Each structure stands twice: as C-alpha cells, then as structure tokens.
Amino acid sequence: MATDKFTVTIHMVSSLDGIIAKKDNSVSWFDTSDNYDKGVVGQDPEEFLKTIDCYVMGSRTYEHAFELSKSYGWAYGDKPTIVVTNRNLPVDRQNIEFYSGDLNKLVNERLKPDYKNVWVVGGSMLTKNFIRLKLADEIRVSILPIILGDGLLFFDQIGQDQALHLKDTTAYKNGMVELCYGIVK
Secondary structure, eight states: OOOSSOEEEEEEEEETTSEEEOTTOOOGGGOOOOOOTTOBOOOOHHHHHTTOOEEEEEHHHHHHHHHHHHHHOOTTTTSOEEEEOSSOOOOOOTTEEEEOSOHHHIIIIIITTTOSEEEEOOOHHHHHHHHHTTOOSEEEEEEESOOOOSSEESSOOOOSOOOEEEEEEEEBTTSOEEEEEEEOO
16 A cells, blocks of 8 residues: 555454464465355555555564575565564575664654655554554454464464554455454544
8 A cells, every 4th residue: 555654554464363473383274265256356466565655573473484585585585674673583684784773763754755655564552552652553363264272473462452444354365354454542
C-alpha cells in the first residue's frame, strides 16, 4: 500500500488459531491445497513488494529468515532491513542493519526521515512493543486455512486493550484471508 504519508504496518502470517510459528520453526503449513471459488487471485507479488520501502524485524525472525534464505533465497529482496537486537548476528547482505535501542527513536529519527511505507514483519515481542508504544499505524494479518494447536502466538500477553478499525478484507483462491486493521490512536 503506497501512500504519501509515513505508515508503519505490522504484517504477520498466522494460522486460524493465531499461531505464527510452530515449535520446530517449519513453514510447510504455509502451503495450502485449499480452494475457495469466490476468492481472488493475489496481486503480482513483485509489484506489491515494490510498495514497501523498508522492513523491520526482531532477531529471532531474522535468524529464521536467514536460515530459510539458504534454501529459498532472502524473502525481503534488496530492501533495507533493520533487525532490532542486542546480539551479534551473522549477516551476508549489505541491506541488513542492526539496531539496538529505543523504538521511538528508531521510528522517529531513523525511519520517518527516509521511508514512507515500513513493514514490521515479526516477531511477536517486537510487534507487541510497536503496538504498546503506539508506533504502528495498521496491522495486516494473513490467516491461512489451518489450525496448528501449538506454537508461538501472534498476540500473546499484549497487556492492554487496543481498539482497531477494519480497513479491508480480502479472501484469496487458496483459502487465505487477509485482514487489514487501522490502529486507533
């Protein structure tokens, strides 16, 4: 979603029961053989990804994406990617930057001046902090047609109420449903 104003979007892929990662970190559950006749075909992923200026992720999400990149390639392309961590992690791409510190400063001093459309792509601790600190503008959840029953929850112990405004819904041919909520501030 390209806009002229600065937007921070939290994006997550989830099972129907809100699980974003199995305990073994496998991603085979992302593939679905479901077919929903009334669903739409998703827009061209390459065109859509061009609308995102920068990614922000936590260290565990980065480690998982780094491991997956060895088999599937780096999912975030050449876009600037900021990893929020206090740890020293491996890096093999020039577009990866590590950040340790205040998230308000990250958003207001580092992201806002340089980008318009920033996506926070995980993990649950980082997204929880973006919501608590009122740094995110919207949440996009892509719900896959599966119940996993156990694993890492997307919204686990957020500790506060957060009003949302439904902005959009899309049902896809593969049975995935995308919900887009504005965060009421």
